[in-house]
Amino acid sequence: MQINAWAALAKNAPLTPFVYEKELTPEDVLIKVKYRTLSNSDVLFIGDFWGNTKYPLVPGEDIIGEIVKRGDRTKGLEIGDVVGVGYQVYCCGLCEWCKSGLEQFCRKQKNLRIHEHGGLADFMIVNHKFAFKIPENLQRPEATPLFCGGLTVYSAIINNGVAKDMKVGVVGIGRLGHLALKFLKSMGCQTYAFTSNTDKKTDLAKKGYNVIDPKNDFTEYKESFDLLLYTSTADLDWNKYLSLLRPVGKICLVGFPQNRVQFYAGLLNDYSRRQIVGNFIGSRKDMIDMIGYASKHKILADAEIFPYQKSNEVLSLVRDGAIQYISVITKLKEIL
Amino acid sequence: MQINAWAALAKNAPLTPFVYEKELTPEDVLIKVKYRTLSNSDVLFIGDFWGNTKYPLVPGEDIIGEIVKRGDRTKGLEIGDVVGVGYQVYCCGLCEWCKSGLEQFCRKQKNLRIHEHGGLADFMIVNHKFAFKIPENLQRPEATPLFCGGLTVYSAIINNGVAKDMKVGVVGIGRLGHLALKFLKSMGCQTYAFTSNTDKKTDLAKKGYNVIDPKNDFTEYKESFDLLLYTSTADLDWNKYLSLLRPVGKICLVGFPQNRVQFYAGLLNDYSRRQIVGNFIGSRKDMIDMIGYASKHKILADAEIFPYQKSNEVLSLVRDGAIQYISVITKLKEIL
Numbered sequence: 001m002q003i004n005a006w007a008a009l010a011k012n013a014p015l016t017p018f019v020y021e022k023e024l025t026p027e028d029v030l031i032k033v034k035y036r037t038l039s040n041s042d043v044l045f046i047g048d049f050w051g052n053t054k055y056p057l058v059p060g061e062d063i064i065g066e067i068v069k070r071g072d073r074t075k076g077l078e079i080g081d082v083v084g085v086g087y088q089v090y091c092c093g094l095c096e097w098c099k100s101g102l103e104q105f106c107r108k109q110k111n112l113r114i115h116e117h118g119g120l121a122d123f124m125i126v127n128h129k130f131a132f133k134i135p136e137n138l139q140r141p142e143a144t145p146l147f148c149g150g151l152t153v154y155s156a157i158i159n160n161g162v163a164k165d166m167k168v169g170v171v172g173i174g175r176l177g178h179l180a181l182k183f184l185k186s187m188g189c190q191t192y193a194f195t196s197n198t199d200k201k202t203d204l205a206k207k208g209y210n211v212i213d214p215k216n217d218f219t220e221y222k223e224s225f226d227l228l229l230y231t232s233t234a235d236l237d238w239n240k241y242l243s244l245l246r247p248v249g250k251i252c253l254v255g256f257p258q259n260r261v262q263f264y265a266g267l268l269n270d271y272s273r274r275q276i277v278g279n280f281i282g283s284r285k286d287m288i289d290m291i292g293y294a295s296k297h298k299i300l301a302d303a304e305i306f307p308y309q310k311s312n313e314v315l316s317l318v319r320d321g322a323i324q325y326i327s328v329i330t331k332l333k334e335i336l
Numbered sequence: 337m338q339i340n341a342w343a344a345l346a347k348n349a350p351l352t353p354f355v356y357e358k359e360l361t362p363e364d365v366l367i368k369v370k371y372r373t374l375s376n377s378d379v380l381f382i383g384d385f386w387g388n389t390k391y392p393l394v395p396g397e398d399i400i401g402e403i404v405k406r407g408d409r410t411k412g413l414e415i416g417d418v419v420g421v422g423y424q425v426y427c428c429g430l431c432e433w434c435k436s437g438l439e440q441f442c443r444k445q446k447n448l449r450i451h452e453h454g455g456l457a458d459f460m461i462v463n464h465k466f467a468f469k470i471p472e473n474l475q476r477p478e479a480t481p482l483f484c485g486g487l488t489v490y491s492a493i494i495n496n497g498v499a500k501d502m503k504v505g506v507v508g509i510g511r512l513g514h515l516a517l518k519f520l521k522s523m524g525c526q527t528y529a530f531t532s533n534t535d536k537k538t539d540l541a542k543k544g545y546n547v548i549d550p551k552n553d554f555t556e557y558k559e560s561f562d563l564l565l566y567t568s569t570a571d572l573d574w575n576k577y578l579s580l581l582r583p584v585g586k587i588c589l590v591g592f593p594q595n596r597v598q599f600y601a602g603l604l605n606d607y608s609r610r611q612i613v614g615n616f617i618g619s620r621k622d623m624i625d626m627i628g629y630a631s632k633h634k635i636l637a638d639a640e641i642f643p644y645q646k647s648n649e650v651l652s653l654v655r656d657g658a659i660q661y662i663s664v665i666t667k668l669k670e671i672l
Contacts, residue, residue, distance in 0.1 A: 097583070105583040105607060159609070247433070247441040247616075253601050260598045265589050268614025271441060273495070277611040278604025280583075 001030075005121035006311055007056035008046045014312050018056050020117060022125045029077055029131050030069035031085065035144040036060035036119030038314050039175050045113045046315070052114065059315075060119030061087055061112055062147040064139065067131070074128035082139045083131040084291065085119070086147035087111050087281055090127045103129075104155075104281045120311060132287050135295045142300035145175060146290065148281065150299070153180035153229065154290040155282030156252045157187070160227055164188035167225050169212070171241070172232025172255060173200055178302055178325040180229050181209055186297040192225075199324065218244055231255045238263040247272035254279050337366075341457035342647055343392035344382045350648050354392050356453060358461045365413055365467050366405035367421065371480040372396035372455030374650050375511050381449045382651070388450065395651075396455030397423055397448055398483040400475065403467065410464035418475045419467040420627065421455070422483035423447050423617055426463045439465075440617045456647060468623050471631045478636035481511060482626065484617065486635070489516035489565065490626040491618030492588045493523070496563055500524035503561050505548070507577070508568025508591060509536055514638055514661040516565050517545055522633040528561075535660065554580055567591045574599040583608035590615050 007018035024030055042059035044050070063085040070077055077083070090110035091103040098106050112118045116126075134143065153176050162168060162184070169192040170180045177193070184191040185208070192210040195201060201211050212221065218240060225244045230236070232255045241251060242263055253261070253276065261276070268274045282290065293299070302325055306314050317323050343354035360366055378395035380386070399421040406413055413419070426446035427439040434442050448454045452462075470479065489512050498504060498520070505528040506516045513529070520527040521544070528546040531537060537547050548557065554576055561580045566572070568591045577587060578599055589597070589612065597612070604610045618626065629635070638661055642650050653659050 102584070105609070107607075109607075248438070253605050256601050256605070261601050262596045262598045265592050265597050265614070268612065269589050269592070269616050270614075271443075271445075271616055273441070273614050273616060275611055275613040276604065277613075278601070278606075278609050280605050280607055280609060 001123075003117070003121050003123050003125070005058040005117060006308075007058045007117075007120075009056050011048050011053070011055070012046060013055075015059070015120070015315070018058065020056075020058075024069060024071055024125055026071035026073040027127055027129075028071050028125050029067045029074050029083070029128050031063070031065035031083060031124045031126060031131060032068045033063055033065040033119055033121060033124055034082075035064045035141045037062040037145050037148075037175075038120070038311060038318065039145075039149075040318055041175075042113070042118070043315060043318050057113060058117035058120055059113065059311075060121070062144045062149065063119035063124060064134070064141075064144050064147070065124065068123075071128070077128050077131060077133065081133050084134045084138070084143070084147040085112075085124065085126050085131055086151050086287065089116050089130045091129065093129075101285055102283050104283055120308075129284065132284075132291055134291055137298065138291065138295050138300075140300070141305050142303045143294070145179060145301035145303060146294055146299070147287075149176045150179045150183075150294060150301075151282040151287050151290050152176055152254050152279065153231065154183055154293065155286040156180075156229055156254055156279035157183055157227075158286065158289070159279065160250055160252050160277065162187065162189060162227055165190065166227065168192070169194055169225050169228045169244070171214075171228055171230045171236070172234065173197075173204065174231065174325050176231035176254060177229075179299070180231060182299045183293070185209070186299060194228075203324070223247070225249050227252060229254065230257075233257060235259050239267060242267040242274060242276075245272075245274050247274065250275040250277055252277050252279055337459075339453075339457050339459050339461070341394045341453060342644075343394045343453075343456075345392050347384045347389070347391070348382060349391075351395070351456070351651070354394065356392075356394075360405060360407055360461055362407035362409040363463055363465075364407050364461050365403045365410050365419070365464050367399070367401035367419060367460045367462060367467060368404045369399055369401040369455055369457060369460055370418075371400045371477045373398040373481050373484075373511075374456070374647060374654065375481075375485075376654055377511075378449070378454070379651060379654050393449060394453035394456055395449065396457070398480045398485065399455035399460065400470070400477075400480050400483070401460065404459075406464070413464050413467060413469065417469050420470045420474070420479070420483040421448075421460065421462050421467055422487050422623065425452050425466045427465065429465075437621055438619050440619055456644075465620065468627055470627055473634065474627065474631050474636075476636070477641050478639045479630070481515065481637035481639060482630055482635070483623075485512045486515045486519075486630065486637075487618040487623050487626050488512055488590050488615065489567065490519055490629065491622040492516075492565055492590055492615040493519055493563075494622065494625070495615065496586055496588050496613065498523065498525060498563055501526065502563065504528070505530055505561050505564045505580070507550075507564055507566045507572070508570065509533075509540065510567065510661050512567040512590060513565075515635070516567060518635045519629075521545070522635065530564075539660070559583070561585050563588060565590065566593075569593060571595050575603060578603040578610060578612075581608075581610050583610065586611040586613055588613050588615055
């Protein structure tokens with residue numbers, strides 16, 4: 001069938017209408033897309049930041065839509081179901097990772113914008129394993145950023161053993177970071193936001209978060225954090241942040257600093273067992289757990305919402321840092 | 337009482353006889369020292385490598401000796417018991433770490449050569465919590481290096497979830513590394529030694545270990561290791577070693593490279609959940625487990641053994657790299 005999308009046809013080109021062909025296999029569902037994010041990660045893909053972009057590039061990483069057709073082998077999903085889709089849209093099902101419920105490490109996985117077109121389109125065809133039914137209170141634009149960004153931070157929080165009353169900091173408060181703060185606060189953690197942005201500092205304090213300016217010398221916070229979740233792309237003085245950790249504390253990286261991470265080994269192993277750990281999206285189980293948790297605790301993104309036709313303006317706003325925290329959700333264009 | 341030791345009286349001074357006073361408290365045992373190690377860590381302390389050495393400095397980090405006197409509150413230990421002593425010789429017993437069985441993170445701990453004199457002496461007075469009874473088959477010079485070096489690598493192996501059949505590499509095969517290889521092999525791991533030293537390569541291959549030269553381009557080993565245990569002081573190309581890890585693999589540092597550890601964050605979090613973790617000696621429970629394990633599996637160091645009188649020559653050999661892997665154990669001087 002023909003799918004009507006918007007795409008960048010070349011590096012940093014503006015988005016223009018683009019039609020592509022894709023057929024539904026027995027394992028797929030056809031989703032009429034309702035909402036999708038446009039964020040800095042789309043800007044980076046369009047700008048070929050990682051050097052692997054293939055054009056035309058259809059942006060859109062988190063998606064909410066409705067199933068309008070399903071293949072024969074898509075058990076558990078029905079026409080009319082509202083589903084969320086994130087960065088991963090396929091796994092082989094046969095490798096050790098797939099078999100052990102860690103599909104996010106499958107070496108044959110497919111991801112939106114690398115192997116499959118993104119969500120800025122009228123429809124998407126997605127493997128049924130990666131279309132996740134969502135409850136009614138998440139069927140709205142502000143829930144869209146949960147399906148990649150939300151999953152990534154929720155998985156990082158859960159898989160690093162975060163529990164009530166722990167002291168957790170989020171470094172970089174954007175698309176991922178602001179969702180991390182919401183999850184952590186709802187879990188009863190002592191939640192700290194690290195940001196130097198004046199507007200964000202005011203807003204986050206108003207929302208009840210502890211705010212630390214990275215220019216602070218950190219003396220009063222030394223050896224006190226259980227986890228620091230790095231969601232930024234900025235280079236840090238990593239020694240300074242490691243010194244914030246308790247002897248068994250961790251820094252978890254879900255962001256990609258431009259330059260190398262650098263630190264003195266003694267900060268990991270001298271009178272301590274500190275850790276620097278990575279996290280990559282989450283498993284299917286993490287996704288299902290995250291959806292249940294977000295629904296129960298009413299976790300939604302602080303999203304700025306724009307119509308489909310404004311997609312190019314939205315990318316400009318993202319490039320200019322004019323979107324406060326968060327990925328932007330574009331509404332379905334009225335007439336496709 | 338008077339304790340007869342050998343000490344460096346100033347930075348890099350040769351060892352000379354040195355007498356110090358220490359009294360037995362009700363919590364202490366008096367140990368007649370039989371064996372102790374002299375290793376590169378003593379050389380570093382004598383040379384004030386960390387800038388915190390106080391002179392006179394009595395070296396000797398791992399000790400085996402016999403209890404000849406005990407305080408009133410030293411339950412569980414008897415005169416005549418042969419015990420091992422490692423780097424940590426005191427904990428407060430009151431902090432969260434002590435209460436949770438992670439005494440190695442107690443902020444009031446005392447360590448040999450920083451807060452208390454080392455083992456190159458006729459006697460030692462040690463808090464009973466840090467004198468560990470050892471079975472008969474470990475009451476010999478070659479078991480001495482177990483009590484600091486052995487504990488450190490055993491704790492790193494156990495606390496990082498190593499299990500049978502896992503693929504584990506040891507980077508740097510010296511005092512700690514050669515013991516790590518023995519523990520790992522006895523656990524049924526696929527055990528790899530990373531060393532560029534020609535003599536060691538030959539010897540380790542003869543002993544049945546897989547040997548990888550760090551100059552190897554590692555292509556055939558990519559994404560295959562569960563754990564790499566770094567026991568060295570050499571700077572590495574950390575990106576190259578991270579690329580050896582499976583998606584959930586870890587590098588554990590128990591050594592201190594001279595310069596900063598540097599790597600690209602994507603090696604931790606792109607399609608993976610890799611970790612760089614520290615480890616510091618081990619808990620009292622780790623020590624007791626390690627002793628039981630070493631006794632059962634007959635883990636002993638490949639030690640070169642010298643009499644007490646040769647202590648200065650031994651330090652020279654250590655400085656020159658002329659001790660093959662391992663810390664050197666000096667026998668008790670015949671007449672004290």
